Amino acid sequence: MEGSPDQPPTDPEPDQAGEPAASAAGSGSGGVTLEGVTKQFGDFTAVHDMDLDIADGEFFTMLGPSGCGKTTTLRMIAGFEQPTTGKVLIDGSDVAGLPAYKRPTNTVFQSYALFPHMTLEENVGFGLKRQKVPKAEIKERVGRELERVGLSREAKRKPNQLSGGQQQRVALARALVNLPKVLLLDEPLGALDLKLRKGLQVQLKQIQRDVGITFVYVTHDQEEALTMSDRIAVMNEGKIEQCADPETVYDRPSSTFVAGFIGVSNLMPAVVRGPGEIEIADGPAVPTEDAKQFTTGEKCFAVVRPEKLTVSLPGNAPGDQPGVDGIVESSLYLGTSTQMAIKVADDVNMTVLVPNASEDARQHLPGGGAKVRLNWLPEHMHLVAESDPEEATSGPTPTDQITEGVN
């Protein structure tokens, strides 16, 4: 293998001879349905009455903070846990009571869980062997799968002779070689460094497109979820807060929790003034179609993503756009952009990302303490209902988690 051993091959060679088998599995791949699934461990309810419909061939991500029930849900699909109540269907058939080894699913574990006493070849061939696949076919499929993840030359090595990224790819090959109807991935990139993770994200998505198998992916990394998924279920305390495609989850979060967990929590408290108008932070009235979901007088939050806000000195502000006044608290150089914290009201801070298009423009950004006006296009504002205010801040939303370049 050329280059660094950790770099995944950029081209997974979709036109290999093995393609018929892979596409055959793709057509036979199945969706996953959860009906009213609840899982309790003693007094603790890990998953609460969950309904979920994952389509055939979809890249579906369960995203949430630790303890939100996403891994438990995955383990119930895999068969490592049985639901307390409710039904799990894979490819339309109820798998209640079926142990993991009888389910058409395979798992990529967070810790990889490679068998340390076997070579890579034996690891990858393990599942096929148990299914009594003929030896010649095992050899061929294992060889092809190791080639896909770029580890053909390491076939005779033991897992402890590989780097973390290589082990991760073996774990993926070991699961994929079985052509499962559903591939379950439990934070598979969690233990890897950022650069490697980004490379593998691209590769994973590519592989998923090639084989057409349903991927159910668990992560707490919102960027990973936005990058790879067809759909994302944002979970909190055993429930799904929102289930939608990445653009919708990002641009039109359904709750303050989702708004806070995905990206930077840019929430402005507002009161609905009428069917088409809200008033932000005791300030200006802003017309919006979104207000129609609320009753007059109801409290809500207005969400505008950081990269969709513009900052200008009060005199130069575009008068035809909605906006609020604020004071620059801090300004942080991030390379491709400058991140500004702007205090709009007591306890209301907004984050703004200003692209560093030219050095001259960057030098002229208002400094700390300056009075500025924030503006946005009406279609970039979205209203969410006021939920428990603590929930809105419980997600990992420090300002360094900004999702640059997403969307």
Add this chain to the structure above:
Amino acid sequence: MSLRQRMTPYWLLAPGLLWLVIFFVIPMYYMGELSLKTGTVQTGYELTWAFSNYSDAVSQYSEQFIRSFWYAGVATVFCLLIGYPLAYAIAFKAGRWKNLMLFAVVAPFFTTYLIRTIAWKTILDDSSPVVSVLKFLGMAPDGHVLATSGAVIAGLTYNFLPFMVLPLFTALERLDERLLEAGKDLYASTAQTFFRITLPLTMPGIIAGILLTFIPAAGDYVNATFLGGTGQAMIGNVIQSKYLVVTDYSEAAALSFTLMAIILVALLVYIKFAGTEALMGEEEEAT
């Protein structure tokens, strides 16, 4: 690195080394020399390079040698068969009872080995309830259990079981449970997961347990003394009587060295065999 720092490992080693030299190396040398001497306690011993002591040891007591390894082997197998499920249960199923169960395994050590073996004499006495039950089940054809091979093997199994359970427990507890899940995820049934993953990965514990059980059991004479009869004498009994009853020190030393040599050779063969992939669950061979 200063001289002081470089000397640190030697200072740390010194007490152990001193102990080994005084209580192992010097006696071993003395015993080795003694095994090649001729003479009696009364007339004194003379170094005559009497290798005949060794040939006598093997030719006269081959029966006891064979019996010792047979008893020790059977007891080791029983220890493994009883100990593995026990260690497995303690490691994975005991929950909050884990420490209590481990304590129960070690608890017999609070009573001396000798007393416990003598207690077994009472348990296996012809008039004991245990023997009555065995008689009823037809498992004691001659009407008694004491002074049979079974009694000696049972005693060895009982006395050396903790030495099997503890290394097995350590090996099992270190086992990553995710690996077992991965096995089941990859279509291996519970039995296949056990034989393909659990067993090979706990092989170091099994090897340690077998060594810790077999070696002392092969040289044991306490169980054969109290629970066996004249027909159950092990090589340990022969050595003990040569030293303390007949006072034929040279022959006793030669017997001891022969026992040690046989165990050492068996050990090397075993480790070489057990250390290879063949025993560690080679995937290619297993189907």
